[in-house]
Amino acid sequence: MATKRIGKQTVKLQNPPNIIATACIVGPKEGEGPLRLYFDEIIDDELFGEKTWEKAESKLMRETFAKVLKKANKTAEDIDYIIAGDLLNQCLAANFGLRESEVPFLGVYGACSTMAESMSIGSMLVDGNFADNVVCLTSSHFCSAEKQFRFPLELGTQRPPTAQWTVTGSGGVVISNKGNGPYITHITTGKIVDMGIKDVNNMGAAMAPAAMDTIVSHFMDTGFTPEDYDLIVTGDLGAVGKEICDELTREQGYNISKVYNDCGLMIYDRQKQDTHAGGSGCGCSATVFAGFIYKKLMERVINKVLFIATGALLSTTSSQQGESIPCIAHAVSISNTIS
Missing domain, CATH: 3.40.47.40 (Stage V sporulation protein AD)
Known part of the structure; x- marks a missing residue:
């Protein structure tokens, strides 16, 4: 019996997991915004020293993973699962960015809902005693997303007022069975x-x-x-x-x-x-x-x-x-x- 379910769509966690650390890296445009003081790192080059937008996005995720581990005082050996995804075909930013982590990996795709999806799955794994520590990560990149979903940047296509600007950045959290919250x-x-x-x-x-x-x-x-x-x-x-x-x-x-x-x-x-x-x-x-x-x-x-x-x-x-x-x-x- 699914004893932790309440209502049709909600789970109440019996042993609520802790978010023990977070980390985030953003691009130059995001670093000029109103939240600039809250990001761990602001890169000054959209390519992040790489040759392609996609490689830059993979690097964003790889560096965010390393940063959130350090802030949580954990090593890769302490992590039971990475749950990660992005907007690109076959989640290649996550797959290539984390391929050297040597941590069991679950790739997920929920488009821009991926962070909450990752945190949901990670929380259930910890609450169910299937894991002690889980890292949840996502990323996106303005240039790689425009290239895949809309038009090449070189076209200079005019955007309507309803259009939104894809964030260049990666964010991650460590969810653990030990801690003092949140x-x-x-x-x-x-x-x-x-x-x-x-x-x-x-x-x-x-x-x-x-x-x-x-x-x-x-x-x-x-x-x-x-x-x-x-x-x-x-x-x-x-x-x-x-x-x-x-x-x-x-x-x-x-x-x-x-x-x-x-x-x-x-x-x-x-x-x-x-x-x-x-x-x-x-x-x-x-x-x-x-x-x-x-x-x-x-x-x-x-x-x-x-x-x-x-x-x-x-x-x-x-x-x-x-x-x-x-x-x-x-x-x-x-x-x-x-x-």
């Missing part, structure tokens, strides 16, 4: 939601219904309300998607406005940096969580967070075949106390 207490796994949107330059509108669905499911399953949280943060809906998600959630009877923010709006100054609707990419929610949010939890400025990373499950093939955009959102409830 604790991962609940996980709400999202369903695929497809409202028929086909505009690949409006990811926020496509993903917002999935975010709302997971947020409402979390409240219904757990009995929590928006007032129980100091921060409810979605990953990468941007300005358009955040407004839609807020409105849709209110229509379902939950007003999250007072505590709601979005990683895609937090990481950039949209006006000064010309990022249109805001940030996106696996690295967006990962670096905002590993940098800003985790530090605020550790400082007790905030004590309970609902972290919902959102993903658009499209590919260039599906777009060219005229398919709509299926979306997903996964929620992780994190608290400084066990509830």
